[in-house]
Amino acid sequence: MKGKFLIITGILLLASGWILHSQTVVSVDPQTTIGPVKLMNAANNGPVDENMEAYKALRVPYARTHDTPGGGAYGVHLIDIDAVFPDFSANPCNPRSYDFTNSDVVLLDMQKAGTKPFYRLGQTIEHHKKKYGIYPPENYRKWAKICEHIIRHYNEGWADGYHMGIEYWEIWNEPDLDQPEDRWKTDPRTWAGTMEQFDKLYVITAKHLKKCFPDLKIGGPAMANPRKYGPDFLDYVKAEGAPLDFFSWHMYHRRPVRVSEDVRIIREMLDGKGFKHTESILNEWNYVRKWEETDFYSKRVRGSVKGAAFVSGVMIECQNAPVDMLMYYDLRPCTSYNGAFAPYVYELLPSYWALYYWAELVDYGTQTASGCDNENIYTCAAKSADGNAIRLLVTRYHEDDSITAPREISIDLPAGWQVTGIRITDSKGMDRTVAPCSSLTMESNAIALLEISRTL
Structure with missing residues (x-):
């Protein structure tokens, strides 16, 4: 009986969008230049x-x-x-x-x-x-x-x-x-x-x-x-x-x-x-x-x-x-x-x-390659003139208001690069700063600007 209850609860949570921290990978390729922003x-x-x-x-x-x-x-x-x-x-x-x-x-x-x-x-x-x-x-x-x-x-x-x-x-x-x-x-x-x-x-x-x-x-x-x-x-x-x-x-x-x-x-x-x-x-x-x-x-x-x-x-x-x-x-x-x-x-x-x-x-000024295989995650990256820094814009947008679960976004960077700053605008606040790390949690409608620096 207890097992059935847990299964039903899980189904209900899934239907309501409350399965937390599904992970999505956003990749950045600093070596691939696309053109002007x-x-x-x-x-x-x-x-x-x-x-x-x-x-x-x-x-x-x-x-x-x-x-x-x-x-x-x-x-x-x-x-x-x-x-x-x-x-x-x-x-x-x-x-x-x-x-x-x-x-x-x-x-x-x-x-x-x-x-x-x-x-x-x-x-x-x-x-x-x-x-x-x-x-x-x-x-x-x-x-x-x-x-x-x-x-x-x-x-x-x-x-x-x-x-x-x-x-x-x-x-x-x-x-x-x-x-x-x-x-x-x-x-x-x-x-x-x-x-x-x-x-x-x-x-x-x-x-x-x-x-x-x-x-x-x-x-x-x-x-x-x-x-x-x-x-x-x-x-x-x-x-x-x-x-x-x-x-x-x-x-x-x-x-x-x-x-x-x-x-x-x-x-x-x-x-x-x-x-x-x-x-x-x-x-x-x-x-x-x-x-x-x-x-x-x-x-x-x-x-x-x-x-x-x-x-x-x-x-x-x-x-x-x-x-x-x-x-x-x-x-x-x-x-x-x-x-x-x-x-x-x-x-x-x-x-x-x-x-x-x-x-x-x-x-x-210069767009560099970035991407994500999730259709509700939008990304764009720009590289500084000296080539030693990148700004990555990550946006999560859902037209469907019933989707409310947070999503874990993992940032995939090549060796020699690391996230050094994160600013997020979401329901918790506008342009708030969070501790820099290789992943962040984003609500169903949120935008984040990441600072990425060359370390080598």
Whole structure:
């Protein structure tokens, strides 16, 4: 009877996920160099005064200026074309036609934090009943001239401007979002027109800007559904001979591997359409279980350790996939999409450390081989310039909340190397230090950064 009880108890423990310390091996090969650690830690939006130092420490390489007027800290009269150039009947060559004041502050604060602006030319999403700036411009060529002078202000000093050297200029945001079921006709949010109208705007603007600024990267259009609407857009751009230095697109999901799968599909699409040298930039991404939720589950996850593990898992997956840059959405401290800073109070949240740990890899610069045969364990290692140190990022992520058992992670290193430091972010705390050893215990959603040093 006692034996049966123990067997049943064991089965129940196994079913509930409480068999402790199942062991997984993570291997590191310092001799195998893969390539540069990519900028997987870029983001949407920059710092505000209250989180400037923490943002600076995050070392965000690029910050995209989308939805910036919705942040509150700088007001609403900034970045968007209808805010910078409020009277469309005005002369686009006259500095007095422009209001750069608040936009200047935003971009200067980005630079103060050591972050390069990635400028979105277009409009913030409009969820409200009355729409204002998302309609097709009355005159596409004039709109292109306005964009030209915005660039001249920030890169050439025009209109008491600056010499910021902004490289990336993105034309619009999610023009395809409301194409399904013709929502653009009744309740548009990003583009109140057809895709054919947008394609024409893109071509006219991109050609004009490339003629004016041949060394800048001109691209877009930050597609919400690139697999469906990307092919026709690319065909039109190619047929018209317009530049597309980068193709930007968006994806929200709950599984890191699904993000990397789409990364490969988008790269194949670009190559197949003749855009082999066009950068692929996923410049909006985050955790979303489903869009319509009554329990706010996704919002809760994004600010949690599970959200941080998802963020870290996506960055690791995409480091090994054909995408040039990721831009996390969003670092405005006023939205549930920000898993790094608590809304309005600026306290650090777990995803801050996911992004921070990636910056630590970028600082070392060169990816070296690492791996694990467990599909829920993600790894990425970077080697220092002198070759004597390695940083290893290990992430354990489970979408299934019923999986709760800790797992023992054994670090397999060649002779002459040893673990000298471990930092973990999990339910026990953020960025906590544990004693260095050749193994560590990780919860079902956790991220760890290991310092590994050469001893011989």
